[in-house]
Amino acid sequence: MLSRLCKLGQLERIAQGQYIFPDELEDELLSLSLRFDGIVFSHETALYLHGISDRVPFEHSLTTSSNCVPPAAILKECNVYYIKPELLSLGKIRIPSPAGNLIPAYDVDRTICDVIRSRNRMGTETFLYAIRAYANLPEKRLDRLAEYAEAMNISGVVKHYMEVLL
Template identity: 35%
Template sequence: MPDELQSILVQNGGTVTTAQANAVGISNERLRLLIKSGILERVSFGVYVLPNEFIDKMYIAQLQRSKIIYSHETALFLHDLTDRDPLNYSVTVPTGYNAARLRNDGFTVFTIKRELHGLGKMELTTMFGHTVATYSMERTICDCLRSRNQMDIAVVTNAVKRYSLRKDKNLNTLMRMAETFQVAKPLQNYLEVLL
């Protein structure tokens, strides 16, 4: 295996995209030969892993779709604001994004105005050590309150409770976000009970 490709695989936990390989001079034909010889496995369109490497579905989806931001139950999980492993990954995309393939792949998709899509965006590490885009705890709480009719109310209540106990919480940011997303009143109702 070429050293350049080996370097990318080490940096990305055993995963490489066609674009990353092409950028270091590895052609698509060479990738095809590496797959044929069993050195790499194709796990998705344009995404390859080393054999026996555990496939991090969150990371692979992020590699394929740079506009997705993990949100709602998935973001709660990444922030340790819930004990529930998400059955389907929840993502938020800007209005106008064609989410049909995401839904077909089992994702729960939320849309929001383009100007609000990046608000509160940050990066967190999946349980397999890969970095993915997600929303801050404060944005996630507001998203869950906005979508509370589509979510298990016990999950939302537990998330707000866990957030209120965190040392790294920022109530000022939370209140500003709540006003931006028009959930200040429901948030106050939750916080009055918990604080």
């Protein structure tokens, strides 16, 4: 029935098992989050969702547990970061996508920890912009940033960057 509706132009297939009406806009982030339950939007994508990035990411970044393997389509479409299973839910929130649907992402403090932890995999310009923008945020939670950094074993590096900027 679904293939028949697609042929008639009444539905559009956006991914395996996911369809939208032709007059609707696809929410790419919601679609990705529904394809694999064990992902959290992070790094450049989370920076964008929190409004502390000056550009829309070309490829979405997500984090998953080191003992999980996302589907091949997600691996091909996204930058995938892996973390210990016990740290996957640290700082995880539900945030509205640009289309207004709630999706899993990391809060801004955890995002900065991820950015610092993965600074060698990110562009220098994106990294520096994110760190400076975070330092200027009035709603930053330095206590939570320190807690996350301690859990992720990067407290010395985080402290170094924050001392320089604050």
